[in-house]
Amino acid sequence: MLAYAIRRVLAIIPLLFAIATITFFLMHSVEGGPFDEDKPLPPATRANLERRYGLDDPLPVQYVTYLKNLASFDFGISIANNRDISDIIKERMRISVQLGIAAFLFATAFGLTLGIVSSLNQNGLGDYFGVFVATAGAAMPSIVLAPLLTIVFAVELGWFKVLSTNYGFTGWLQGDFSNWKQVILPTIGLGFLPMAFIARITRASMLEVLRQDYVRTARAKGLKELNVVIRHAAKNALIPVLTVLGPIFAGLITGSLVIERFFAIPGLGGEFVRSVIIRDYGLIMGVTVFFAVIIAFMNLVVDLLYGLADPRIRY
Amino acid sequence: MTNSKWRMLLSMFAVLAIMAIAVACGDDDDDDDTNGGGDNTPTTQAPSGTITIGATQFETWDPHFSDFAQDISHMVYVWRGLYHLDLNDVPQPAMADGAPKVSDDGKTYTITLKKDLKWSDGQPLTAADFVLGIQRTCNPDNAGHYQYILTNIVGCDDYYAAADADAAKKTELQAAVGVKAIDATTLEIKIGAAQPTFPTLLSLWPTFPAPSHKLATVDAPWPGPLENVYNGPFMPSAYTEKATMELVPNPNWIGTGVGVEKVVLKYVDDAAVLNQAYRTGEVDATVANKPELDKLKTEFPNELHLYPATRTIGLEFNVTKAPVDKAEVRLALSQATDRETMMKVVFKDANTATTNWVPPARNGLKGGEYDDILGFDPAKAKENMTKAGYPDGKGFPELTLIMVDSATNKLLGEFLQAEWKKHLGIELKLEITDSKTRSSRFNASDFQLVTGGWQEDYPDPENWFLGLWETGGSINKVLVSIKALDDAIDKARYNTNDEERRKLYRDAEKILLQEANGIAPLYHTLAAMLVKPHIKGMVENKRPGDTFVPGDWYIELWKTDNK
Numbered sequence: 001m002l003a004y005a006i007r008r009v010l011a012i013i014p015l016l017f018a019i020a021t022i023t024f025f026l027m028h029s030v031e032g033g034p035f036d037e038d039k040p041l042p043p044a045t046r047a048n049l050e051r052r053y054g055l056d057d058p059l060p061v062q063y064v065t066y067l068k069n070l071a072s073f074d075f076g077i078s079i080a081n082n083r084d085i086s087d088i089i090k091e092r093m094r095i096s097v098q099l100g101i102a103a104f105l106f107a108t109a110f111g112l113t114l115g116i117v118s119s120l121n122q123n124g125l126g127d128y129f130g131v132f133v134a135t136a137g138a139a140m141p142s143i144v145l146a147p148l149l150t151i152v153f154a155v156e157l158g159w160f161k162v163l164s165t166n167y168g169f170t171g172w173l174q175g176d177f178s179n180w181k182q183v184i185l186p187t188i189g190l191g192f193l194p195m196a197f198i199a200r201i202t203r204a205s206m207l208e209v210l211r212q213d214y215v216r217t218a219r220a221k222g223l224k225e226l227n228v229v230i231r232h233a234a235k236n237a238l239i240p241v242l243t244v245l246g247p248i249f250a251g252l253i254t255g256s257l258v259i260e261r262f263f264a265i266p267g268l269g270g271e272f273v274r275s276v277i278i279r280d281y282g283l284i285m286g287v288t289v290f291f292a293v294i295i296a297f298m299n300l301v302v303d304l305l306y307g308l309a310d311p312r313i314r315y
Numbered sequence: 316m317t318n319s320k321w322r323m324l325l326s327m328f329a330v331l332a333i334m335a336i337a338v339a340c341g342d343d344d345d346d347d348d349t350n351g352g353g354d355n356t357p358t359t360q361a362p363s364g365t366i367t368i369g370a371t372q373f374e375t376w377d378p379h380f381s382d383f384a385q386d387i388s389h390m391v392y393v394w395r396g397l398y399h400l401d402l403n404d405v406p407q408p409a410m411a412d413g414a415p416k417v418s419d420d421g422k423t424y425t426i427t428l429k430k431d432l433k434w435s436d437g438q439p440l441t442a443a444d445f446v447l448g449i450q451r452t453c454n455p456d457n458a459g460h461y462q463y464i465l466t467n468i469v470g471c472d473d474y475y476a477a478a479d480a481d482a483a484k485k486t487e488l489q490a491a492v493g494v495k496a497i498d499a500t501t502l503e504i505k506i507g508a509a510q511p512t513f514p515t516l517l518s519l520w521p522t523f524p525a526p527s528h529k530l531a532t533v534d535a536p537w538p539g540p541l542e543n544v545y546n547g548p549f550m551p552s553a554y555t556e557k558a559t560m561e562l563v564p565n566p567n568w569i570g571t572g573v574g575v576e577k578v579v580l581k582y583v584d585d586a587a588v589l590n591q592a593y594r595t596g597e598v599d600a601t602v603a604n605k606p607e608l609d610k611l612k613t614e615f616p617n618e619l620h621l622y623p624a625t626r627t628i629g630l631e632f633n634v635t636k637a638p639v640d641k642a643e644v645r646l647a648l649s650q651a652t653d654r655e656t657m658m659k660v661v662f663k664d665a666n667t668a669t670t671n672w673v674p675p676a677r678n679g680l681k682g683g684e685y686d687d688i689l690g691f692d693p694a695k696a697k698e699n700m701t702k703a704g705y706p707d708g709k710g711f712p713e714l715t716l717i718m719v720d721s722a723t724n725k726l727l728g729e730f731l732q733a734e735w736k737k738h739l740g741i742e743l744k745l746e747i748t749d750s751k752t753r754s755s756r757f758n759a760s761d762f763q764l765v766t767g768g769w770q771e772d773y774p775d776p777e778n779w780f781l782g783l784w785e786t787g788g789s790i791n792k793v794l795v796s797i798k799a800l801d802d803a804i805d806k807a808r809y810n811t812n813d814e815e816r817r818k819l820y821r822d823a824e825k826i827l828l829q830e831a832n833g834i835a836p837l838y839h840t841l842a843a844m845l846v847k848p849h850i851k852g853m854v855e856n857k858r859p860g861d862t863f864v865p866g867d868w869y870i871e872l873w874k875t876d877n878k
Contacts, residue, residue, distance in 0.1 A: 045459075
């Protein structure tokens, strides 16, 4: 397994090179550059700005320079605010990861519970409730859900805040829970869709497993129902769920434009979209490469976890 | 699944349970949403209370580099120049002790600083700091966006153009920039030609001082908000990028006493979200979300403030591209556009219809002077189309309007399509792009028709002409080239007779608009702001250039009844 893991990690290097190359040329082929502002800049200003950020070099030269810097983990400077790109990514990511983990925990906890409860009450009241929530969650994009949560729970009921500019749990570790009104709505907003997804998969998978012979055998030999469900059924039913949890986790921690925008959370999702809109070349590259690394590693982790969950899988 | 995994799952439930209990425990937070309301008793001398405003994250903290509206609003909170514009846009002494002494030829300005000026860290603020500020804006490596407004300062252009020169040459050019510290409190600035608007420029961010005790060289990086020093009424005491900034009074501010203890800026990109935060009292003042204007008018009749902003948007024609190279076609398109209906249908009265280029107040006019030429008149429009050789739109070549993707712009595009089809019988093609693509096409003059215009940088008619409309002007992207227009702008530019100068700019506007040479103005934008009644000093000090809240340029005058 170690050899397999090392092989996979090494395979990430050419992958990153390919992604960096494609992104670089794709990005520069898009019309409009960082200095195409609403108000045109005088040519002398534009020339000095392009020089300041190394955009006056021919494209191949810029490409080689970029790769050289990338090899030494130097992402360069953001054109938008002259800051070190790795600092920007680090700061934004710290927030996105916290939001992502919270949403992931919410989605997994409620998704699994709903799915299991639904499957055990197939066609019963609990099932109808579970299926209703799962369908509503899947049908309601965050662009609808987020403002809805704000209007109902922040503006009308006044339970929570509209602005979650101080989102995060680092204060909680020191016992400072003062931002609790800022963390709940975004967590639900981001976690609702994956929760619905996890609930559906869990339900389907549980229903299939509950009909297996070995479950019938377990019941026939007189085991308690709770034991049957948890030890025999759920354990096997969760393998397909595990498959989707990895990508869901990677998706959640890399930021969400919509949730970040509607709750004013300074995360990486908004930063990434903004970098594309304003053609902040260095930041686009930095975030893309960073996302690629995260997703590649998450896939690796999930593949390795299969081995733990299912002894039949060997590397 | 192993036992430890189940334990993890259980602990997730525990976390969720705690969150649920926290929700049920109710409201013990410190929301200051009691809307004080209407008390006009003057506040005491000592600053008191906190005002939270909705803002946009600045791009750069460097006043000698930036040209973004949100940056500039921040900068006037914390720094001030030699002069500061009053509500009538007249430069009043800020760091300067009185008006500048101007030589007889109008080319040398001698300015005395107020005594005992200090930066927020207690270090003396001297004439050398103003020298360094101007040199930074002219420095080619800093690449300041607004260098062009200092083009009249001797040597500034030469220095700015020397990007590829060696270090020694750059040092020489830096020293040759016409700004000198005669002594610690006396500054001398030499300009190439007498310029009546020069004192106004000395009120703007490109001429703000730079702390020479913090910057070893002219191209040293500009310190961030918490590392920098300030000479304005407020200074940052806390800052988290993209989230919030807190401003507290600067103990060394030389001006009148400030009114509030703290100003908190919340950085939010979306005006709709900010308006929700205004409803819950999380912000006390913010921009109003224009698409929601109808609703806001009934919801906050006394807290919504609409006032003219100095921005004009119109149909911009590339006068070298058929069919809009023909004056008759440009006039016909303008005359076939019912601006009044457009304001209601498309913009919900968030803008005001116009045919003027320069906002009339800025130009000493009443407005409506060009309605006869450019205003809605379908019969005239038809006649012009016939004159241009396209009776009832027959044989009219393809015409494409490039617009930035937004819900309002799409409405505007459809409105123009319908109007021109109805009155002229022509088809208009819309090309909806992102903002950078539109700007790139515009900057390359690769377009027939765009919607666009100008946002004023400084309050003078010259800012509406210089570089924009002269033949070969540095930002003349509609490629207009008219001798009479060139002459009028040329004569006006360094004309020291203010009345004559202003008249020349009015003449220039007439020449520009009589054949819609490059532009047919459609509307002036309005600023739309929400301010809680417990705040004083904002609405009273509103200016057309406000970005975040009314009275952006006079933070020292804000007060609140909320303690």
